[in-house]
Amino acid sequence: xxxxxxxxxxxFLMIALLWASPSIASTDIAIxxxxxxxxxxxxxxxxxxxxxxxxxxxxxELISVSSDHYGxxxxxxxxxxxxxxxxxxxxxxxxxxxxKVVFSPGGLHLMMRDxxxxxxxxxxxxxxxxxxxxxxxxxxxxxxxxxxxPATSHHGHP
Amino acid sequence: MxxxxxxxxxxxxxxxxxxxxxxxxxxHVTLKTPYTVGxxxxxxxxxxxxxxxDLKNSWSMIFVGFTSCPDVCPTTLSNxxxxxxxxxxxxxxxxxxxxxxxxVDPARDKPVLKEYLGYFHPQYLGITGSxxxxxxLVKSLxxxxxxxxxxxxxxxxxxxxxxxxxxxxxxxxxVAKISPPFHPHRTAEYLTLLIRQVSFDD
Numbered sequence: 001x002x003x004x005x006x007x008x009x010x011x012f013l014m015i016a017l018l019w020a021s022p023s024i025a026s027t028d029i030a031i032x033x034x035x036x037x038x039x040x041x042x043x044x045x046x047x048x049x050x051x052x053x054x055x056x057x058x059x060x061e062l063i064s065v066s067s068d069h070y071g072x073x074x075x076x077x078x079x080x081x082x083x084x085x086x087x088x089x090x091x092x093x094x095x096x097x098x099x100k101v102v103f104s105p106g107g108l109h110l111m112m113r114d115x116x117x118x119x120x121x122x123x124x125x126x127x128x129x130x131x132x133x134x135x136x137x138x139x140x141x142x143x144x145x146x147x148x149x150p151a152t153s154h155h156g157h158p
Numbered sequence: 159m160x161x162x163x164x165x166x167x168x169x170x171x172x173x174x175x176x177x178x179x180x181x182x183x184x185x186h187v188t189l190k191t192p193y194t195v196g197x198x199x200x201x202x203x204x205x206x207x208x209x210x211x212d213l214k215n216s217w218s219m220i221f222v223g224f225t226s227c228p229d230v231c232p233t234t235l236s237n238x239x240x241x242x243x244x245x246x247x248x249x250x251x252x253x254x255x256x257x258x259x260x261x262v263d264p265a266r267d268k269p270v271l272k273e274y275l276g277y278f279h280p281q282y283l284g285i286t287g288s289x290x291x292x293x294x295l296v297k298s299l300x301x302x303x304x305x306x307x308x309x310x311x312x313x314x315x316x317x318x319x320x321x322x323x324x325x326x327x328x329x330x331x332x333v334a335k336i337s338p339p340f341h342p343h344r345t346a347e348y349l350t351l352l353i354r355q356v357s358f359d360d
Contacts, residue, residue, distance in 0.1 A: 037232065040277035042270035045228040078230050083337065084302065085230045085321040105233040106338060112228075113314065146236045 028056045029129075031139040036112065037146040038121045048073070048110030048127065048141055049103045054095040062093040064130040067141075071114030073127070078106050087111070119143045185322075185337030186348045192331040198294040200287035203272040208285045210330060217255035217353060218326040222301045224263035224317045225274045235259070235278045237340040238323065244346035253353055255325065260295065261286040262303040263317050299324045299332065325352065
């Protein structure tokens with residue numbers, strides 16, 4: 001009797017844990033056209049661009065971005081107010097259900113600081129997006145010429 | 159015959175009006191009264207002195223920026239090169255404006271300016287100097303910049319700056335301003351008309 005009770009309690013706990021853990025699969029977050037422009041070697045701050053689509057039924061909050069190739073990555077937005085150009089750091093970014101957010105030149109972008117090695121045209125590296133509720137999405141970013149964006153989609157590595 | 163002349167005149171006025179409204183929509187402004195750039199003494203990225211007289215004898219596009227800028231400045235420099243490439247199909251090479259990059263963060267810009275600009279185009283010319291002299295040219299351009307340092311030892315600061323590009327004629331006068339996003343084809347079209355002395359304001 002005690003064993004049955006323990007087994008039921010254990011099953012209940014397991015179900016509760018499963019319910020509480022993130023149910024969003026990595027494929028529910030799509031990343032396309034992830035690229036960083038090849039730039040002058042003197043630059044120690046690079047911009048990263050991509051398209052992010054939230055295919056889930058919930059709003060996702062992007063709270064952190066990282067990569068083994070950069071010391072620090074921040075989410076930035078280029079603002080143009082009264083003809084003045086400036087950068088604004090975003091501490092988080094909400095992506096609504098089924099919304100597509102475009103990181104593009106002159107707008108929303110990743111500000112990738114302190115590259116650990118010089119990247120050449122055609123090089124790739126992994127970028128890691130961390131959303132609230134411990135949801136992680138990794139994808140490959142390509143180094144491309146500024147006027148050329150990779151034509152193919154680059155989905156992540158779950 | 160009179161009717162034909164009237165129709166052609168109306169047609170020409172309509173085309174000019176459309177071109178003017180497209181220019182305004184694109185953020186291109188032709189100054190009604192061009193004015194001469196005031197005195198300043200800066201240094202180009204080869205170490206040569208560069209002053210107001212060096213703005214004469216060719217068309218120039220001056221852009222205020224800084225080399226640590228990861229997004230807006232490289233995007234603008236690339237777009238301006240696309241504009242120049244488009245203009246190459248419309249104008250003689252010596253009529254195409256050169257690009258002058260006014261680097262307003264000299265402490266970080268000066269050591270890397272030549273290599274930075276060389277990446278975009280070997281003929282781009284960077285000019286920089288003391289904040290006092292930069293301020294004189296910036297004031298002439300009716301532009302603005304500010305180093306947004308959070309603390310004295312902040313090395314990762316942003317620089318707020320105006321995003322427009324000033325167009326200077328071979329007499330050293332500012333005649334127009336163009337603003338982002340610098341659509342290559344339409345900007346080239348506007349500048350070509352400007353350089354051919356077709357003023358939308360006449």
